[in-house]
Amino acid sequence: MAQIKKQFRSLVTAMAAATALLAGAAQAETLKLATDSGTKGSPAGDALKRWGELIEEKSNGDLDVKVFYQNELGGQQEVFDLLVAGDIDIMLNWPMTSYDKRIGVIYTPYMTLSWDEAIKAYSPGGWVNNMLGGIYEDIGLKFFGPWPEGFNGVATRGKYALDIGQADGLKVRTMTVFPAPQTMQALGYQTAAIDWGEVYTALQTGVVDGEAGNVIYWDYEYFRDSLDYYVRTKHFFMTGILTMNLESFDGLDEAQQKAVSDAAIEVMNEQFKAAREQDEFYVQKAKESGMEYFEPSDEQIGVFARAAREKVWPLMDAEVGAEIMETIRGNASAL
Template identity: 55%
Template sequence: MKNALNIGLKYAKLIAMTTSLAVSTMGSAFASNDSYKFNLALESGDRDSASGKSMQMWADLISEKSDGRMKVNIFYQGELGGQQELFDQLVKGNIDMMLTWPQTSYDERLGVNYIPYLTLGWDDALKAYGEGGWLKAIFGPLYKDIGLKYFGPYPEGFGGVATKGKYATSYAQAVEQGLKVRSAPVFPLPQTIQAMGFQAVPIDWNEVYTSIQTGVVDGDSSNVIYWDYEYFRDQLDYYVHTKHNFSSYAMLMNDATWEKLDAFDQAIIENSAAEVINKQFIDAKMEDDKWIKKAKEDGMKYIEPSVDDMRIWVKKVREEVWPIAEESLGKDIMDKIRANASVPQ
């Protein structure tokens, strides 16, 4: 818990300058009299989930800082459609704001968020995704190109592979067991799972439970343990913490909607987003540790692969997936990744 708090405090220092700047902008601008009602959607998570509570916090801060002029209606998972459908509506402007894993259908370069084994620990993830981090500098312009305003990352932690009846802690074991696991249908997550020795089955989030229940797949992949425990614990027996991806949502807004706002109201929304992101970086590690403990107490087997097995996975996945990713992301982005990615211990 102490380590988690230290990580959060490091991030808090990183964004302090940005938050102060936003406050300064608000104070120096002329107050707006315009009223707005925004629709905010979550691709996953109900109102009681950590992400649901965070989005309520964002909505409350916006309302509070605008003296009630700006209100945000929140729609939780499944209420307005699936992941891709919601992202499409955000780009079109039918949804104003969204918390989502980046969809690569408009620009494959957004797959940078899913490059496997990019960071290998919390400190490295903080440096990459945090305010002033090299990854955040890549994301902003990419989202702008498809008509979205990027406020920053909403981190959850490192993903794993959760399965039913059998499990694998290495490439060889995954191949031997013939494990089929669900992957989010976003490049290069299915390719990553395949390179790790599993059989990747791309499935939308709303269909995961039924797919596990009926045997279409043996489990789920790339999520922090919270999602597999909270939503599928009656189906899943094992959680192997492969840490092949850093699970990080994006807080976004339709850029045309954003540009219609004056500087004062933009500052309110952006400063409120910064507060949510700041809190989440403090909470994320502790939240992940809490759910690992809870899952273990309730009978789910939590397993960490050996250092040697992790080295093999990191080496194999980087050798197989990174060259494929370069075809979509381009040499410039991949050169930045190779220069900044974590070095295996």
């Protein structure tokens, strides 16, 4: 009889524990985590998956994360709209300026010219990083930090340009945000501002001769059968942004907020270490696929940078504000 009672107590204890686990699972809050660029298995997609897993781990299961990859919830602008509205809670996105043109500060051409300068500027405590936090808060978003990719370039077919004169007659896709088209026009190109989800069709139908918005990974991964050349013009240091709807963040308790923030910092720090190596890896992959890769000289980059700063920076005074541009002029790489 004693043995039966003991077994019964063990059974009751096990059932109580299972009930507690089920109750905890039922009470777990679900957060929607999305990206506007990056399919499952891509570097951005892997980072998104990693962020979600870290949030669940660091919250001890209090937070359940549902991940949405590129195009699963719409195009770039649509998904960003969902984030601002709170229909998506957390996002790795490439900045859109539809709610505040000051976000375009991240696309200021030729702020930095080397990896060391860029990492210092964009890392927590860096001068670019410091500018972004307040801007995002003003549109109801919690800014965690950047997710850097590296310096971008221009991928084209048929011909390529290593100077402003050679760009004449080449029409390239740019991002739809200011000052992406203006920057490429300053470098001598004709431009068409096209949403990321429509780039492949634009290339296939001849609407544009190339793509001028990304590090080489994207052009290799998506368009290597359509594009022949990649010139690393370095007009932007490309970085995604780790952010969250501010109301969603404020609705979490302190421990949950810490879990989300700590997970974001971990993902960001991992990417700062991995970004340069990833970029160099895809340069080699692009070459192996038959794409010709060009790294302009410091002198050639200097010509591009002076042209962009002369023509685009004055436009940005009105768009992002003279105070912000004063900070940029005081910290940007010397030419």
